Amino acid sequence: KAGVTQTPRYLIKTRGQQVTLSCSPISGHRSVSWYQQTPGQGLQFLFEYFSETQRNKGNFPGRFSGRQFSNSRSEMNVSTLELGDSALYLCASSFFRGQGFLTFGSGTRLTVV
Amino acid sequence: AQRVTQPEKLLSVFKGAPVELKCNYSYSGSPELFWYVQYSRQRLQLLLRHISRESIKGFTADLNKGETSFHLKKPFAQEEDSAMYYCAPYRRFQGAQKLVFGQGTRLTINP
Numbered sequence: 001k002a003g004v005t006q007t008p009r010y011l012i013k014t015r016g017q018q019v020t021l022s023c024s025p026i027s028g029h030r031s032v033s034w035y036q037q038t039p040g041q042g043l044q045f046l047f048e049y050f051s052e053t054q055r056n057k058g059n060f061p062g063r064f065s066g067r068q069f070s071n072s073r074s075e076m077n078v079s080t081l082e083l084g085d086s087a088l089y090l091c092a093s094s095f096f097r098g099q100g101f102l103t104f105g106s107g108t109r110l111t112v113v
Numbered sequence: 114a115q116r117v118t119q120p121e122k123l124l125s126v127f128k129g130a131p132v133e134l135k136c137n138y139s140y141s142g143s144p145e146l147f148w149y150v151q152y153s154r155q156r157l158q159l160l161l162r163h164i165s166r167e168s169i170k171g172f173t174a175d176l177n178k179g180e181t182s183f184h185l186k187k188p189f190a191q192e193e194d195s196a197m198y199y200c201a202p203y204r205r206f207q208g209a210q211k212l213v214f215g216q217g218t219r220l221t222i223n224p
Binding site (some may be wrong): 003033034042043045048056058080090092100101102103104106107 | 120129145147156157158159187201203211212213214215216
């Protein structure tokens with residue numbers, strides 16, 4: 001069965017632009033979480049979606065947003081990009097909520113120049 | 114404040130030697146605890162969780178509620194154990210649930 005798929009794998013954007021990242025969870029998984037990974041801050045929780053609703057949000061500015069569709073696919077959007085948004089963005093899915101057992105995608109490497 | 118600490122950013126041991134990766138947490142209530150691992154050029158993946166009390170790839174982790182620690186141990190390290198290891202408490206609080214990762218420990222096994 002296919003794993004968690006994130007597209008695109010790499011992105012280069014200019015400051016001030018916006019970007020949308022996509023995540024397709026494992027078939028049947030209904031919970032999708034997003035994380036930002038940087039060398040300095042490590043893995044930081046962004047948000048979690050379940051049944052098309054954001055259930056939990058990390059400590060990130062409002063420029064970071066997301067959504068989940070009825071087929072559980074999720075998108076993450078960052079508006080007005082800043083240099084500090086350069087990071088690896090990881091998506092993870094799980095069958096239920098209430099589990100720490102997450103299956104991760106390979107990530108999208110975003111570079112802001 | 115809720116916090117998870119992995120005190121060693123880097124840990125280097127020789128093949129065949131015992132290895133212990135430390136994890137201390139500061140959480141109210143009773144979080145579930147997990148260890149995740151990321152091998153070179155691979156995805157972040159679950160290694161083990163405390164409630165299952167299992168041994169995966171020779172690794173075990175004991176939850177010590179008194180010391181609020183969840184150290185990862187292996188009696189005889191192998192070269193293929195070289196990777197980045199993350200301790201991660203999972204907690205439900207007022208309907209919010211999330212997995213929080215420590216800063217990670219990069220383990221290098223020398224031949």
